[in-house]
Amino acid sequence: MKKSLLLLLFTLFSFYGYAQSIEPAPTDKAVVYFVRSSSLGFAINFTYFDSTKVIGRFNGPKFLRYECDPGEHLFWARAENKDYVKADLEAGKIYVIDVIPQMGAIKAGLLLQPINSPDYKMKKTQKLLTKGTSESFTEPELAVLQEQMEEVVIKGLEKYYKKGTEKLLGDFTFEPEELLYVKKKGKDKNTI
Numbered sequence: 001m002k003k004s005l006l007l008l009l010f011t012l013f014s015f016y017g018y019a020q021s022i023e024p025a026p027t028d029k030a031v032v033y034f035v036r037s038s039s040l041g042f043a044i045n046f047t048y049f050d051s052t053k054v055i056g057r058f059n060g061p062k063f064l065r066y067e068c069d070p071g072e073h074l075f076w077a078r079a080e081n082k083d084y085v086k087a088d089l090e091a092g093k094i095y096v097i098d099v100i101p102q103m104g105a106i107k108a109g110l111l112l113q114p115i116n117s118p119d120y121k122m123k124k125t126q127k128l129l130t131k132g133t134s135e136s137f138t139e140p141e142l143a144v145l146q147e148q149m150e151e152v153v154i155k156g157l158e159k160y161y162k163k164g165t166e167k168l169l170g171d172f173t174f175e176p177e178e179l180l181y182v183k184k185k186g187k188d189k190n191t192i
Contacts, residue, residue: 022094022129022176023065030070030089032169033179034077035063036099037124041108046099047078047145052153054146058135065134074160075112075169078149080104082156083112087169094174098125116170126181 025031034048034056042060049055051074056064070091076084077099085097095114102109115122137145 022179024176025092025094026067027092028070029067030091031094032066032068032073032075032087032089033063033094033096033129034066034075034099035096035125035128036101037061037063037128038101040101040103041079044079044101044108046101046110047149047152049076049078049149049153049156050074052157054142054149054153056135056137056142057145061128061132062135063128063132076156076160077110077112078152078156079110080107081109082159083110083167084160084165085112085114085167085169086165087114089169090171090173094176094179095169095172096125096174096179097169112167114167114169116168116172118172122179123181126179129179130181 036046036058039061045057045059047054047057048064048066050066050068055066058064068089070089070093073087073089074084075087075097076082079101081102081104087095089095098113098115098120100111100113102111115125
């Protein structure tokens with residue numbers, strides 16, 4: 001009885017003290033987090049792309065960890081509108097793009113905000129990354145989504161090449177522990 005009670009208490013405290021960890025980027029890949037921490041327009045799906053490739057779709061406050069080859073990329077997302085971010089990624093580095101829902105005429109629009117500064121307000125992003133799990137998609141799910149988005153990809157890239165973008169995901173990167181939310185003694189200890 002005593003052993004069972006101790007085992008139960010140990011299990012409860014283990015879960016209570018559990019903190020999500022952020023995996024480092026593989027040495028031969030770059031990692032980009034697309035983080036939608038706001039619940040504004042929570043029911044509206046946003047679809048995410050790496051140039052012509054669909055990499056995911058989700059609604060509400062969630063995030064996507066995307067591992068990709070280093071080098072040049074054009075990331076974009078689609079809701080009622082489309083927004084674009086150019087990037088030149090380094091292997092072994094972690095980058096973050098804040099996905100900010102915007103009020104639209106019929107449904108929510110979006111703004112992709114590359115986090116390029118240590119002064120960017122990270123509290124909501126850190127809380128979501130600490131508590132949540134990355135959205136994940138199987139190859140068959142992505143293949144179906146890719147087929148559904150075929151025309152969207154063509155029009156989205158046409159719009160980009162006509163309009164262009166000055167938004168760049170800079171060389172500001174994160175260490176895994178910098179993406180975790182830590183609250184100590186009633187005060188936030190997150191300086192990023």
